[in-house]
Amino acid sequence: MSSAMDDRSRLMLPADHPLFRVRPLALGAGAIGLAVSLAGALIDTTQFFQSYLFGFLFWFGIAMGSLALLMIYHVTGGAWGSVIRRSLESAVRTIPVLAVLFIPVVVGLQSLYEWADAAKVAHDPLLQHKSVYLNVPFFIGRAVLYFVVWTLLAVFLSRWSEAQENGEPRAIGWLENLSRGGLVALGLTFTFAAVDWAMSLEPHWYSTLYGVLVMGGCLLSAMAFMIQVTALLTKNGPLSGVVQPMQFHDLGKLMFAFVMLWAYFSLSQLLIIWSGNLPEETPWYLKRMSGGWEYLGLCLILFHFALPFVILLSRDIKRNARLIATVALFILCVRVLEVYWLITPAFSPHHARVHWLDVTAWLGVGGVWLWAFTGGLRGRALIVWNDPSLPAAGGHA
């Protein structure tokens, strides 16, 4: 380890770094986006909540994927994690902000979820059966529980990471043990959050794979986002010279793996439901394969899987920070489409459409989230100097 690495202040993000300069911009965009969306709510309340849910779930996915990646890193180690762990930690620290941002969803339960509408439940025996689980107080209670668990994880992951940096020798062990249990807790809470918030939009439909499928997407979102951030920090930031092509190669490989994982989960669910052809399962896909939504689905096959797959086969692209960041940005854009394809057909089953509120709500949540995320990067060295799996600086290119 070179002596320059010990110089923690050198590894801090300078106040004039582009990531900080965009902060007011992000907050502004967020505030305006949310304000305009709220104004839109006066015109079309239902549409506002629907658009808001989509916007929220996209950004929430990045934070959740980051939480999973961070804990995976603490359990397995690996140089790939050392170089993005600070960014992961700041993404994880946005969870309390996300908890606040979740409030509008709770407010809009009646507009969003069929099962929250007593009139509809009264005529539907299946919804009556499910009302033990799908009812407003229990839903809110569960959401509170999820956010408490995630916030606790975020708090301790940050606190002990700081302890590690300050030379507490036991911190690594604490982090590892916390992450082991944390991954189990996250697996359970996230699955049920996915069921509650997204799957129950179509309360008759069910799929045992759903939580895993959504998590796969979140991991991809998080990895693409982290590659983008790391490339920015490397290009003209404190990580230049620290993050080597080798690490980008590893991050690229992981992103490639998540692309394939997403495709694998998606195909598994489709193939099983398509082959089974049961009336209680197929409507979910029928909605998403007609009325214009099929073109979005086709886009996902091509741009969420095929194109990134072929591009990421190349070793040279994965080792080039600029190129891999471009691919990551592209994947983030397609991730937006995937979340839209998962959520919106539930509201508009017969024809594909984009509402201007979809854009403003997405921007609103995103602006606030990015503001919170970049805030988390302040005042800390971007590399934990005593990280055991830190790549040796100046290793082979």
Place this chain on the structure above:
Amino acid sequence: MSQIFHRSANALARATIFGAVFILGVLGYGAMLLNRSGYVTGAHVAIEQPVPFSHKHHANELGIDCRYCHTSVEVSHVAGIPPTKTCMNCHSQIWADSPTLEPVRASFRTDQSIPWIKVHDLPDFVYFDHSIHVAKGIGCASCHGRIDQMNLTWQENSLQMEWCLNCHRHPETFVRPKGEVFNMAYKVSSRTQETLGPRLVAEYDVHKEQLTNCSICHR
């Protein structure tokens, strides 16, 4: 000490690899040919019968209609092997003491069937019905070949499923006018068949898409 192999081993190694690929290819192709040949299918092998009956003589030279002997071909799933009585209709008068025909007379005397050997023997899991084929304009010769040219009878076609499907998938290439079903020498140019075939298929109400259902033949 460490050189184990002779210089020629390199050429030998390559020859072995390419040779093995080549031999496997040839064996595979050979197996495919063998499986379709008369050794396996029994096609084109004239069968010795208890009495050397000649279709050529009876159907062609004497001009006896198929249905004179195979009486049930239009109404039943089997065409029918004629009883000895049918033979004796003529052979009680002509060639009445031919030694060759002694088994026929013996059969007639003792009321024991002549042990004819089946030439076209389909597996038990195949359901085949002569009457429907005749009714839908499939000529005898389409399956049995020019039986009027055979002295001892042989199986003209492989009777493998591939061969059956050849017609069931494209009936319009084989179907003929009903009046020509028993005409052994019926022949039209392929140009004529191109227009005639589809017309007849429609006329006879043949549902082509059903002809390849498994249960059409395997019931």
Place this chain on the structure above:
Amino acid sequence: MSAPARDLGPIIGPGHTFETVTDKIAAVVLSETRKGWMLGFGISFVLLTIFLQCVAVLFVRGIGIWGINIPVGWGFDIINFVWWIGIGHAGTLISAILLLFRQTWRTSINRFAEAMTLFAVACAGLYPILHLGRPWLFYWLLPYPNAMGMWPNFRSPLMWDVFAVSTYATVSALFWFVGLIPDLATLRDRSTSKVGRIIYGILAMGWRGSARHWNRYETAYLLLAGLSTPLVVSVHSVVSFDFAVGIIPGWHATIFPPYFVAGAIYAGFAMVLTLTIPLRRYYGLEDFITMRHINYMARVMLATGLVVAYGYMMEIFMAWYSGNPYESFMVKNRLTGPYKTLYAALILTNVIIPQLLWFQRVRTNIPLLFAVAMSINVGMWLERYVIIVVSLHRDFLPSSWGMYAGTIFDYGTFIGTIGLFLTLLFLFIRLLPMISIFEMRTLLPEAKVKEKHA
């Protein structure tokens, strides 16, 4: 370099050099046959003959000798198929994924695990063929221009199985063989008998360690690893499709593919541990297969075991959540039906006992770990029994309900394939290096090239 350096001990014992590594591993092959090996091989061979007898009876009398009947038309045959093929997943996984992520600890166990994969896949592949009724017509499964004028139904998961399993067997064999080439050259050069030199010489194909060859070799090996990784996942997913694509409650669940893959890795690592623990002791390979390896394998088992438990949980939750009466009945029948003891045993052996692996003290206690691994071997077999038999024995119509039990021939065939597996394994240990020698050399400090460049 990327494994966390967290006080788990070294991945290779101290004091080794190129010579000692080479000679120690090669000695297992090149030295005299040991009595223990003879004994083990003998027992395995006896078990193998049981298999041959069962198959002989099967060929003569047909699959009526097995316990299967309507409604349980799939029994031991498919249970054992899935069990074996699951076991066959650890090898390629260890080799491929760990290679891609430069986890050098794989080197000590990959060769052995790959061989295990091959033999397990061979055992697995036998079952569907034996179940055909007329096994000698197995080639009807393949798409070839046949005299029936037909092609297989490519929409059927059983057809996907044919492609997946045969591709998996081929690619695993290639991966294994490519890894073996440099070691075969070592054996060729170290062998003292003429026959040995010629046979290993032919198999090594004239490998001479040329730098140009190594360059292409490394590329090919990495690419094979890259190809094998999704392949491993696909194979057990396809196996899970055999069930999930149908609409039998208990089979038709979208979680099946990832949950089967996790189960396969789980079972595979359990089997690797079951076999390495006695072997490393018998052949004194504790320096190469260290406590760190054992610890890592135990962790992988814990992780995949939790995924499997997640699968069980989601099945139960969704059965209730779906509101589908058949799904709910399936779960109720598992928990309280005639096979409830088996289900309880499954949860005990596959979910509860493995939770011991959370404790470092268990992960480093060899006898206890061995016991946990055995428990998982049993548990994964029970899992397939529950999925297959318990789902089938209660049909949609109560008039077609029935019970299932394996016959003596079912058990005989199962024990027999264990014999086949062990026989092949013993032969492998005796005839080929069970640890990759050339890769072990790269782990030694003397293999490091000095940083200085001109």
Place this chain on the structure above:
Amino acid sequence: MTARVPVYGLMAEFADVNHLIEAIRKLRQMGYRRMDAFTPFPVEEVWEELGVHRNMVSFLVFCGGLAGCLFGIGLQYWTSVIDYPINVGGRPLFSVPAFVPITFECTVLFAALTAVLGMLALNGLPAPYHPVFNVPRFALASRDRFFLCVESTDPLFDREGTRRVLESLSPVSVAEVPD
């Protein structure tokens, strides 16, 4: 060295990989090009010193995978749509989701076969006989020693001169490789 038998080259043996790399570097500086190094395990630095960087294997494997993919789709399309169209459970003749697994398996199979066969073919293997095996100590190349062979086809090759150069590079031994 009295009988002038034709030689394949001169072989130097090293006990340490760093000596080998040093030797290659010196010889390359002197202008030697036709040489090959033999190591008991892959050493990236050795082939980089020899000027070997890229190889065809990746490209071949990509082509093999593509061919396998097309073969898989082609096989299923031709058999299920053209040669043997039959209604299976009301599914379309060209059942895209159901055809994915086999297409994938064919892709992997073809790519893997190309990787192995391509690597062997490019390496000229199998070649059980090779002149370098004529050097008795070469058996150690698969154990713990590093060898460097300067081939006689190199324009700079000179039996005595090259031998002197090699002996100056601190080898364990230098031997002629009979052809």
